[in-house]
Amino acid sequence: MPDDRRPAAWDLYWTTVEGQLGVGPSGFVRWALPFLASAPGNELVELGSGAGRDLRFLIENGFRVRGVDFSVEAVRIARQLLATLPDEVSGRGTVERGEAVEFLKGQLSEQSTAVVGIVLYQTFSDEELLRLFAEVHRALRPGGLHLWCVRDDQHPLRDRRAMVPPNQGGTSESLVDHAFFSEARCDALSAAGFERVRLDRRPETHYLFVADRKPGASPAPLL
Ligand SMILES: C[S@@+](CC[C@H](N)C(=O)[O-])C[C@H]1O[C@@H](n2cnc3c(N)ncnc32)[C@H](O)[C@@H]1O
Numbered sequence: 001m002p003d004d005r006r007p008a009a010w011d012l013y014w015t016t017v018e019g020q021l022g023v024g025p026s027g028f029v030r031w032a033l034p035f036l037a038s039a040p041g042n043e044l045v046e047l048g049s050g051a052g053r054d055l056r057f058l059i060e061n062g063f064r065v066r067g068v069d070f071s072v073e074a075v076r077i078a079r080q081l082l083a084t085l086p087d088e089v090s091g092r093g094t095v096e097r098g099e100a101v102e103f104l105k106g107q108l109s110e111q112s113t114a115v116v117g118i119v120l121y122q123t124f125s126d127e128e129l130l131r132l133f134a135e136v137h138r139a140l141r142p143g144g145l146h147l148w149c150v151r152d153d154q155h156p157l158r159d160r161r162a163m164v165p166p167n168q169g170g171t172s173e174s175l176v177d178h179a180f181f182s183e184a185r186c187d188a189l190s191a192a193g194f195e196r197v198r199l200d201r202r203p204e205t206h207y208l209f210v211a212d213r214k215p216g217a218s219p220a221p222l223l
Pocket residue numbers: 010011026047048049050051052053054055068069070071074098099100101118119120123
């Protein structure tokens with residue numbers, strides 16, 4: 001990636017916050033779970049699998065999940081978490097180190113049931129986002145889901161990027177840039193080949209929860 005501060009910033013973030021976060025799954029992945037019941041198959045990818053909490057939730061719910069993260073620290077923590085789980089559960093999950101778009105490029109076309117991306121797209125440039133959405137589309141089976149979560153443009157920290165993870169203070173040179181997403185921006189990204197299933201605004205946390213489907217199969221009825 002052109003801005004190579006990002007993996008190091010996330011490494012520092014995970015080194016610093018490890019142990020301070022709850023072990024439970026995010027509100028987003030709990031929101032996303034019912035949508036997966038309508039998706040074709042059982043093969044998920046989590047982009048930016050972080051500490052592995054959401055990946056754990058998904059494999060405990062019976063899915064096979066391949067996680068990828070460019071932070072060495074995140075991969076270490078997630079693998080440690082997997083090692084604490086019963087073999088029949090941990091056997092459904094893998095975590096590898098890599099960059100999200102590059103990882104997707106290495107995947108065969110139309111093999112994935114769903115691609116999940118939880119609060120990582122904010123540090124992608126516009127061009128990287130376009131490439132990402134194109135690769136997600138290529139990787140998904142017809143009827144497959146792209147489930148993603150971003151911070152909204154009303155976020156109270158939108159003008160204080162030093163406070164937004166993975167930034168933890170620092171000088172303006174060391175800060176990682178952030179985007180905040182309007183609904184219109186989400187719509188524009190999804191318009192590159194996806195059908196919108198649901199977009200929920202979470203005013204209490206300033207997240208946008210998005211479920212998009214790659215057209216091409218007749219899905220089971222949703223929610
Ligand atoms: C908010 S965390 C995800 C937390 C995760 N869902 C969990 O259960 O712990 C976002 C993760 O995305 C990773 N990340 C951000 N940009 C990335 C990229 N371009 N490629 C791979 N990983 C990325 C970061 O290293 C970070 O671990």
